[in-house]
Amino acid sequence: MAQFIWNLLLVLFTLLGLPAGLAWLLTIVNRHTKANLVNRYGINSQVYLGCLGIMIHELSHLILAVVFHHHIQSVRLLKLPHLNQDTGAPEDLALGYVNHTWSQSSIYQNVGNLFIGVAPIFGCTASLLGLDALLYPGLAQAIFRLADHPFDPDWSGSWTALTTNVSSWWQLLLLLILTILIVIGGFDLSPADYQNSSLGLSTMLIFLTVATIIFSIFDQQAPIILKAITSFGFTLAMILGYSLLVSIVVMLITRLLPQRRR
Known part of the structure; x- marks a missing residue:
């Protein structure tokens, strides 16, 4: 019983x-x-400087809504917000939206709400990693070298990849600009995103509990499965940590920007 509780918590x-x-x-x-x-x-400045991230944010919602067989009612990947909500519609202040419905009786569609709600976090992270691989391969290689062995990171190999595969100045500048456009508009989950995620959370908790009971029964296979799960989870955490680091840098830059003249 104690081993099962430890497995479940992990x-x-x-x-x-x-x-x-x-x-x-x-x-x-x-x-x-x-x-x-x-x-x-x-x-409107958040739209102008975060346009790429906003579109990736909404596209991430849309893709996973389709994957989980939700019915798409309306989509707008980018829009300017309105200060005066004359119509009272929640979309007035939104920077984009994906409205969708699902079957309450479908376990698959209900679990999908969890992933649809947090999809922009992973969509934007994947986009940043893709840009790194394209414009600064050394940075992407450094991240993945660390992520391959989260419990025993290859710091020297990561540093070597980072310093020996340096791109040209224009590629680095382009990477910086695109990264800022993604970070500003892409990573901010709305209250509606969290609400949608919570709808699938209970079902996901039940599924993980049942799955843990099943593999905990098989003593020989349990350590192998747990190792795979923890490796995947900490790899994901390291990649999200990279996104968080980039986000903090961009936040500090925007804090140092001069005030607009009135």
């Missing part, structure tokens, strides 16, 4: 707790970034 922390904590930190940091921009340059 699984829940690795697959739910750790990613959720990092997603929450990403949301807080990027809300501060948007607030810095709005206070200095007006409400």
Whole structure:
């Protein structure tokens, strides 16, 4: 019984707790970034400087909504917010939206709400890693070298990859600009995103508990499965940690921006 409880806690922390904590930190940091921009340059500045991230954010919702067979009602990947909500519609202040419905009787679609809600965190992270691989391969290699062995990171190999595969100045500049456009608009999960995720959380908890009971019964296979789960979870955490680091840098940059002249 004690071993099962330990296995369950490890699984829940690795697959739910750790990613959720990092997603929450990403949301807080990027809300501060948007607030810095709005206070200095007006409400539309978050759209102008975060347009790429906003579109990736909404596209991530859309892709996973389709994967989990949700019915798509309306989609808008990018829009300017309105200060006066004349219509009273929640979309007035939104920077984009994906409205979808699902069957309450479908376990698959209900679990999908959890992944659809947090999809932008992973969509934006994947986009950043893709840009790194394209414009600064050494940075991508350094991240993956650390992620391959989360309990025994290859620090020397990661540093070697980072310093020996340096791109040209224009590639680094382009990477910086695109990274800022993604970070500013992409990582901020809305209250609606969290609400949608909570709808699938209970079902996911039940599934993970049942799965842990099943593999805990088989003593010989349990350590192998746990190792695979923890490796995957901490790899994901390291990649999300990279996104968080980038987000903090962008937040600090926006805080140092000069105030708009009135």
